[in-house]
Amino acid sequence: MVNIAVLVSGGGTNLQAILDAQARGEIKNGRVRAVISSNESAYALERARNAGVPGYVMKKRDYASGAEYCAALARFLHEKDVELVVLAGFMTVLDEGFCREFENRIINVHPSLIPSFCGDGYYGLHVHEAALRKGVKVTGATVHFVNAITDGGPIIAQKAVEVLPGDTPEVLQKRVMAQAEHVLLPHVVSLFCEGRLSVSDDGIVTISE
Template identity: 65%
Template sequence: MTRIAVLVSGGGTNLQALIDAQGRGELKNGVIAAVISSRADAFALERAARAGIPGYVVSRKDYGSNREMTAALVEQLRGLEIGLVVLAGFLHILTEEMVQAYPNAILNVHPALIPSFCGAGYYGLHVHEKALDYGVKVTGATVHFVNEEPDGGPIVLQKAVDIREDDTPETLQRRVMEQCEWSILPRAVSLFCEGRLHVEGRHVKITEGAVWQ
């Protein structure tokens, strides 16, 4: 059974999608063992408590640099015997020590179809503002492995939605979350825990087998 840690900074909507999937038995061979927040007041910690999942705080303000914070996170994760790290709205840059400690074992969900609208500075509502400003006709979400490059790791899953004429950044953000992120993030986590993801360079191969839809 793979022990999963979910790293958060805010409300935890993607965390809730994972909790709900776990409750339905859809995280095959995995269990959410910890939620670690960069803020003590993050509502995500309340979601974890309601689900009976231990919550922890590793606050950026308690450390002199991102590197020191990353080292503290790695120590916490190792102490909890974590096998998979999921970034679900974690708003801090982690240094290379995290990737070195968990190579091809950190998943992130990004609210766009990578390589579009991604990288440094593309987070939250900004992503959807840029998509609308550019005039693209479809957008969506991507789950990818994390490497040293922001949003640059191998892609695991993607799902798209059409952009509507009357979309605002807020309506688009909500639709991408509900129709894309909340679907592909739990599925990617389950695939990892089942041992069905294999990284070959920039490509992620998914081996055959029964998987929930």
């Protein structure tokens, strides 16, 4: 059974999607063992409590540097025997050392079809604002492994979502969450826990049957 930690900063709707999938038996060979928040008032911690999952708070400002924070977070995850780290709206940057230590064991969901509307500065509503400014007709979500480059790790799965006339960033965000993020992320978590993901030397992810 793969031990999973979910890192959060806000409301935790993607966390809820994982917990709901787990409750339905759709996370095969894996279990969420810890939810770690960078924000003590994040509603995601309440979602964890409601699901009977231990919640913890680790704030970057409590450490002398980002490197010390990432080192402490890594130690904590090792103490909990965590094998998969899921970023579900986690707004704290993880440094290169952390990414190397958990190489191909950190996954993130991003609200666009990478390589569109991704990288530094593209998060939350900013992504959907950019998509609407560009006038794209299709957007979506991407689940990828995390490396030291923002949104630059190997792509695991993507799902397209139609952009509709009259969409606002808020309306589009909700549609992308419901139709793509909340579908893709639990599915990929299960694929990882089942041992069905592999990454080639050139960064291409293969999903085995």
